[in-house]
Amino acid sequence: MNLLVGKDQLALDIAEAAAEIIWRHNTRVRKTNDCGTGKAEVLVIPPRPATAPEQILRGKEAFRLAGCTKCHGATGRGDGPKAARLRDPAGRPIAVPNLTLGFFVGGSDPEDVYRTMMTGMDGTPMPQGLDFFTAQEGWDIVMDFWRGKDH
Numbered sequence: 001m002n003l004l005v006g007k008d009q010l011a012l013d014i015a016e017a018a019a020e021i022i023w024r025h026n027t028r029v030r031k032t033n034d035c036g037t038g039k040a041e042v043l044v045i046p047p048r049p050a051t052a053p054e055q056i057l058r059g060k061e062a063f064r065l066a067g068c069t070k071c072h073g074a075t076g077r078g079d080g081p082k083a084a085r086l087r088d089p090a091g092r093p094i095a096v097p098n099l100t101l102g103f104f105v106g107g108s109d110p111e112d113v114y115r116t117m118m119t120g121m122d123g124t125p126m127p128q129g130l131d132f133f134t135a136q137e138g139w140d141i142v143m144d145f146w147r148g149k150d151h
Contacts, residue, residue, distance in 0.1 A: 059144030
């Protein structure tokens, strides 16, 4: 038996409809990998590993090898050689975030940063890391930028 009536039920119905719209249209929430089947694959964020010195070194290397430094710069400050030339699909300039500040688009918890990095940024040239990072490499990079932050 549904105990919600009137305004409460209407608010719940609106929230559920909004969630459905977000689910269908926001590729940051889900990764479409349907091969024509219409079926979507949801990004499952693996548990955050304990931070170790070798993880930080692996994260720096994965960040460099994937070409992240071209936009984010060698130290993640958003000062890479391509940063000034980046544009959104409408041709407007895009500011590359300074990853060393500890404030990230999509949330600043490590899991939020992992999700954003692995799914990419809609409307920007940032690709989805799922295409070239393993889950471990993703966490290595996140923890490299996360360490030492006072959150």
